[in-house]
Amino acid sequence: MIGYVTIGVHDMAKAKAFYSELLADLGASVLMDMGRIAFIGKSMKEPLLGICVPWDEQDPAPGNGNMFAISAGSKEMADKLYHKAIELGASCEGKPGQRIPDMFYGAYVRDPDGNKMTFYVFR
Template identity: 75%
Template sequence: MIGYVTVGVSNMDKAKAFYSELLADLGAKVLMDMGRIAFIGSTMDAPMLSVCIPYDENDPSPGNGNMIAINPGSKEKVDALYLKAIALGASSEGEPGQRVPDVFYGAYIRDPDGNKIAFYEFG
């Protein structure tokens, strides 16, 4: 149902490099680059993440309560993505851990522009 989600960024080259490297192990890469917006994913038929310079050319500003959640497929991959994001310059918003017993395992980061990302596994 979701085609893509978009986050505003201040530097396209930095954002494309951050997300391409972060999500490479999930098969993601820049699939389409149109200058002020680029789409990152595994195929054009699967949900994608896009990064863009805001259309109004004002500074990007993450929304309070907005978050992108990525399910990499296991708790171990949640841990790995969290550590990789931190190594790539993200800041921690919550280390990996069981949030709801036997239901939800998650970790939270903010990308270099302040966008909040969750990595999670149900079960």
């Protein structure tokens, strides 16, 4: 069910070096690097660790830059989960939509306690 988890960092170069080395024995490496965020894992079809400079460029303290993601399996299911979360009291953090052309579709919410999550599809 968990697709990836992101953690906020201060220095991407140091964080990529640290986690690449730390997780190499598990067969993980940087699989996608988009500058502000990089994903580390064994394959795009298995859970990943995302390291990022927080979107708002504020201090990457726990909770800022952190998010969990649920693999929805399809764009339709991502939309459904997004709308259900809103109905259950979540707030919008990014309406469903294509984020990376032909690669990533996501819908973002914060649960009633403020925890950020996304329902996503990688293709």
